[in-house]
Amino acid sequence: MKINNVYNEKEQYFTKDLLTEKKRYWDPKRSKVCAALKKNISVFPIEKTSCILYLGCAEGYTVSYLSDIVTEGKIIGVDFSAHSMQRFYLLSQKRKNIIPLLEDATRPEKYKDLLNFKVDVIVQDVSQKKQIEILKKNTDLFLKENGYVMLSLKTTAISQKKPKEIVDEELNNFKKHFKIINFVKLDPFEKKHIFVIGQKK
Ligand SMILES: C[S@@+](CC[C@H](N)C(=O)[O-])C[C@H]1O[C@@H](n2cnc3c(N)ncnc32)[C@H](O)[C@@H]1O
Structure with missing residues (x-):
């Protein structure tokens, strides 16, 4: 799907707030998904019915914008920081399409019984070693055939x-498991990061 699914005004990105219907400015310096849009990533595989597993949701800045987009879908946000999850939980109380999971993304087998369905997209932003291994493990358990992965790689x-x-x-490691659809460097919004969109092989 093309990126014009996000409300694009001049060079800035907005979503339409799910709760108030007002436009919300999406800051590419705070969100790697938004930075990837600003850097003209060629594909944005999220639409209003998408079901997303988001690994490394933190307090939910990016998830809140994706929540504006997936008005008929849902987002399962995973983070292992109890501190971040407290605020993420509050966000999920306001937005009914967000499900919080306080879990370690390196151990998806621990939440496999809670998520007994497959998702359309896995977004990962965990800034960890073995980023691709983490993504692969989650993909094997939770991604639909032909589903997409959106990976922020801290280099x-x-x-x-x-x-x-x-x-x-x-990228070579990524290619062993996924087909690369497109990738962009995120500078100047995020230094030393690339953002890759891929699909299960
Ligand atoms: C850069 S922040 C994410 C920011 C968020 N994606 C956003 O745009 O709003 C990285 C997050 O990954 C989480 N994290 C790191 N390793 C993790 C793991 N193994 N399992 C779950 N969360 C992890 C951290 O607690 C942190 O909240």
Whole structure:
């Protein structure tokens, strides 16, 4: 799906607030999904009926904007920080399409019985080592056939190698499990991050 599913006004991105119907400015410096849109990622596979598993939801900044878009879908937000999850829980009380899960994304087998359905999209923003391994494990359990993954890759969390080497290595690793649809560097909004859209092989 093309990115014009998000309300695009000049160079800024807005969503229409699910609760008030008013426009909400989406800040690319606070949201890697928004930064990827600003950097003209060619595909945005989220539509109003999408069901999304979001790994690393934190307090829910990005999830709140996705919640405006998936008005007939839902978002399951996973984070292992109890502190962040307190605020995320409050957000989920206001927005009925958000489900909070206080869990470790490296151990999806622990929440497999809670999520007894498959999702259309997995978004991951965990800034951890073994980012692709985490994504693969979750994909195997929860992503529909032909579903999409949207991965924010921090290119310094992994090792002390040069950024270019890390990006190549990570993209090659990604390609072992997923077909790359498109990727963009997120600078200047987020330094040392790339954002990759892929599909299950
Ligand atoms: C950069 S923040 C995410 C920001 C959020 N995606 C947004 O745009 O609003 C990264 C989050 O990943 C979470 N995280 C890191 N490792 C995790 C893991 N193994 N399981 C679950 N959450 C994790 C952290 O607690 C943190 O809240």
